[in-house]
Amino acid sequence: MTEFIDFISNNLQMIYIVILMIFVGVEIIGHVPAVLHTPLMSGANAIHGVVIIGAIIVLLGADADNILAQALGFVAVLLGTLNVVGGFVVTDRMLEMFKKKK
């Protein structure tokens, strides 16, 4: 229990961010027309590719002689990149079509 309370007080800043971000996310989506739901889902999908940052940190910190960690880290970065690049490019392709005609 004390560990839990310590954790809360040590990470108060992050907890604030979590709570505020939840509200920001809710607010942002609240006013979106259904037309844009697919691109929005796709864009959000690309943004959670931010997990790649974690994968990079893992690989940067992995011991040089730990082959398994290196290999898994490599795969994690690769998959994260796929998520980010594929996600943003595909969203852009969808939105390109919504371009207003003159």
Next chain:
Amino acid sequence: MEYIFSLEFIYLIASITYILGLKMLGHPETARRGNLIAAGGMTLAIFGTIFLYQGEVLTQTYLLIGSAILIGTIVGWAIAKKVAMTKMPELVSLFNGMGGASAALIGLIEFHHYVGDTMSIITILAGIIIGSISFSGSMIAWAKLNGTLNKPLRLPKYNMLNNIIFLVLVAFAAYMTYVGTGSQLYLYILFFGALAYGVLFVLPIGGADMPVVISLLNSFTGLAAALGGFLYGNMVMLTGGILVGSAGTILTFAMCEAMNRSLFNVIFGGFGDTDVSVEGSTSSVKGSIKKTTASDVAILMNYSQRIIFVPGYGLAVAQAQHAIHELEQLLVAKGIEVKYAIHPVAGRMPGHMNVLLAETNVDYDKLAEMEDVNPEFSNTDVVFVVGANDVVNPAAHNDPSSPIYGMPILDVENAKQIIVNKRSMKPGYAGIENELFFNQKTSMLFGDAKTVIQSLITEIKGM
């Protein structure tokens, strides 16, 4: 100290671009720029992380990261550019799965570094469970939309079984935390258990509900990324992850609403196609259908004043988007008012139909949303339903036993004439009969959507 400051600063900028980007994605005029802004922030964050890293890094490691990013970029870019727009939903699902897998792998690698630190272990295990479920679930969703796996597969009592497996997973993770084990064996058991749960979770769900599932898994991956952020105290992962987690949840709610399902039903209920009621409602529909020909429909359209097209996924499958756009232009040139009525869940994802029609240069203003177009049906001469079925099924209004009862639909039955183009009398995705086809005002125009529309064009041109 200097380094840490600048990296934190980069993360701050990146976080702002995510919020701004998502916000801008919500408006048609700014959407594209919003996406690019978020992409720019992401690029900044990635390069910042690599080059401002504190500590000694071997050249070999840089090579490893560089090549992973290079391969991922080339492959991701190529897939995203090449895939047809009709395949968009499965692609989003695929990329979502990649993110989930990445999150799970991070947990697998970091686990042994944090043994003994209870809160970090909880974060890691939660990340592994959520990331793995998101990965394997997305792969199943991908295969289902792809057509590789088209039948809902169900183990006996799958609902209870799934819930039990989930509880066992959570209990096992709790046990691992409590004992403070450093066992890699336990870790991998948890990993594979979560993967299996993801498969079993999505497998019984019918294809019609895949959008909800993808949206849900999308927010799961966001959550998994945020857990990674918590573990490292990394602000950009935390903000990005939580933002997607909460936005994705709201989007899931919006979709559930459009399909008349509660979120509880989605997570714990047996959802998907309800095979029980299929037989029940089949017998309740009586009467005969009226067939018509392309030339009759062409004459009808030619002498109408207001026509509304109701496109469904069948249109996309037949690749008839260009044909219908041509038909629309032809009719408009004759002074006829033409609109497209878009149901929020037409296609395989909300807004999917809009994307498909926009691809063929249909005017944005001609795409009418359900709430706006529904009052207009009563003074519409002809409604042309192409490849849509469940979204125009009046059973949603007047048959409480129907599985789609209560779902908002397009009220096409209020129009003066209804033309329905279908390939056959086969029921739609929800697997239920549609009494609209037996309506006095309805005529059926059987055939492949593209062929049918093209012959309509030829007929009208000849008038």
